[in-house]
Every structure is written in structure tokens, then in C-alpha cells.
Amino acid sequence: MLEALTSLIALQALDTAADAARRRINDMPAAERALDAAMVAAKVVVDEARAKVEANAAARRTLEKDVATIDGRMAKFEEHKAAVKTNQEFQALNHEIEVAQTTKSTLEDQILALMDEADSFNSALKDAEGVLAGRRRAADAERAAMNVDRKALDAELAQLASQRTAATPAVPAAILAKHDQLLKSRKGLAVAAMVAGHCTACHVRLRPHVEQQVRRNDSILPCDSCQRILYYVTPPGPPANDAPADPAPPATI
Ligand SMILES: [Zn+2]
Known part of the structure; x- marks a missing residue:
């Protein structure tokens, strides 16, 4: 990141x-x-x-x-x-x-x-x-x-x-200034996670190419709607003991 x-x-x-x-x-x-x-x-x-x-x-x-x-x-x-x-x-x-x-x-x-x-x-x-x-x-x-x-x-x-x-x-001055401005105008929340392609602060669906960019976590990107700075958190992986892919056969009488 x-x-x-x-x-x-x-x-x-x-x-x-x-x-x-x-x-x-x-x-x-x-x-x-x-x-x-x-x-x-x-x-x-x-x-x-x-x-x-x-x-x-x-x-x-x-x-x-x-x-x-x-x-x-x-x-x-x-x-x-x-x-x-x-x-x-x-x-x-x-x-x-x-x-x-x-x-x-x-x-x-x-x-x-x-x-x-x-x-x-x-x-x-x-x-x-x-x-x-x-x-x-x-x-x-x-x-x-x-x-x-x-x-x-x-x-x-x-x-x-x-x-x-x-x-x-650790934050460049221009980005920090933008962040502090957002902090004031956005009720104390300047940075928001993106989950399932949505901004978790304003709940707007991001455009696919913005979503792709945010997923990389390698640049400072604003939300399409609220302008908050977005980041991506990798969802937790599947549980260690996965259920079998095939459903169990119905019980016979
Ligand atoms: Zn937003």
C-alpha cells in the first residue's frame, strides 16, 4: 500500500x-x-x-x-x-x-x-x-x-x-491539506474504505475503472461522489474447512 x-x-x-x-x-x-x-x-x-x-x-x-x-x-x-x-x-x-x-x-x-x-x-x-x-x-x-x-x-x-x-x-503536504479540508467538510471522515465497489461513507457505487484503481491501493483517489479518499481492504479469505462443493444427497426413507 x-x-x-x-x-x-x-x-x-x-x-x-x-x-x-x-x-x-x-x-x-x-x-x-x-x-x-x-x-x-x-x-x-x-x-x-x-x-x-x-x-x-x-x-x-x-x-x-x-x-x-x-x-x-x-x-x-x-x-x-x-x-x-x-x-x-x-x-x-x-x-x-x-x-x-x-x-x-x-x-x-x-x-x-x-x-x-x-x-x-x-x-x-x-x-x-x-x-x-x-x-x-x-x-x-x-x-x-x-x-x-x-x-x-x-x-x-x-x-x-x-x-x-x-x-x-509521512503524508505529502498537498495531500494532507486536501485531507484536512475534507475532514472539516465531511463531518470528521476524510478517508473511507471501499467495499464491494462501494464507498462505505456515502454508499455510492464507484465507476469500474475507479474501483480497479482503488483496489491497487497505490495512489490517493477520491470517491466519485463524496470526494473522500478511498482505500481497499482485501476481504478475509474463505474459511479453512470449506463445505463440500456438492450438496449432500437427500435422505432416503
Ligand atoms: Zn463516497
Whole structure:
């Protein structure tokens, strides 16, 4: 094979590997944003659950104050009982006490309902905090793994770049310029194999005489359609133990 062609194939392998490494690095900010978004969503659920717990506790405190006020009022009613002179006053006072007791009982029912509700709100808050903590742990682990990957990919890119620098002198400057131009215009793929007379990059069938020339691997030839530099790989030979040429006779009954 022409030395420049061998070098171009090696260059393409290095460039493809570098593209893959760069793509993985470029995908990382989006992955980090997704981790942040998952954390924010879990924190919103925690904040909402905590707001319910706090609102419930505040409502209970208000009702408990109301109950204390009623207790104070009822104590005063009891004190007044001693000073009551007429039956009418006594009945009026008893009525006040009944009203106060009914109100207190209603408030106490509401407090009990709020306490029941508080149990489910507290349990929802605990669950939400558990989810948030789990996501934080997962995000920390994923970020740490991403940092390790990023360092490894940076090192790989540096190594690929130095391998590329070492490989380029074997390619004549004009061909290298053409190759680099193709690399930019053809989405990072400048060199393609020809298989069964087709360019494997654009899948166009090559003209027979181009196919014949490419098969020789002794010159730099562009694809008829995409202009990528073509090379030919000899297909693997037949397996060592070939099946017999004649099919087996049909089994007789
Ligand atoms: Zn092509």
C-alpha cells in the first residue's frame, strides 16, 4: 500500500477516536445540567412538603390558642356562677358555658384532624428528604465519575494529538491539506474504505475503472461522489474447512 495512504488511514483512526473523545467531553455539561435539574426537582418536592408541615403546625397553634381563650372564658363563667342571683341569670350563664364547650369541642376535633394530617405530612417530608439525599449521593458519585472520565479523555486527546503529529510527516503536504479540508467538510471522515465497489461513507457505487484503481491501493483517489479518499481492504479469505462443493444427497426413507 502507498505509504501516504497507510498514514492517512492511521490519521483517520486517530481523528475518529479524538472526535469520539471530544463528543463525550461535550456531552458532560448537559449531563451535569440534568443532575442539577433532578436535584432542583427533588428539592422543590421537599420544600412543598415542609411548607405543608409548617402550615399544619401553625394552624394547630392558632386553634390551641383559641382553645386556651375559651378555657379562660369558661373559668370566668364558673367564677360568675357564685355571684348569680336569679334563675334566669343562671340559665343564661349555663347557655354561655354550653356554647363555649361546643365551640371548644369543635376546635379540639379540628386539632385532632390536623394531628392526623401532620402524621402523613411528616411522613411525606421524610420520604421527600430521602429522595433528595439519594439523588445528592447519586449526583456526587456521577460527578466524581465524570471528573475521572474527563481527565482520562483529556489525556487520551493529548496522546492522540501527539500521535497525529507523529503520523503527519509521512503524508505529502498537498495531500494532507486536501485531507484536512475534507475532514472539516465531511463531518470528521476524510478517508473511507471501499467495499464491494462501494464507498462505505456515502454508499455510492464507484465507476469500474475507479474501483480497479482503488483496489491497487497505490495512489490517493477520491470517491466519485463524496470526494473522500478511498482505500481497499482485501476481504478475509474463505474459511479453512470449506463445505463440500456438492450438496449432500437427500435422505432416503
Ligand atoms: Zn463516497
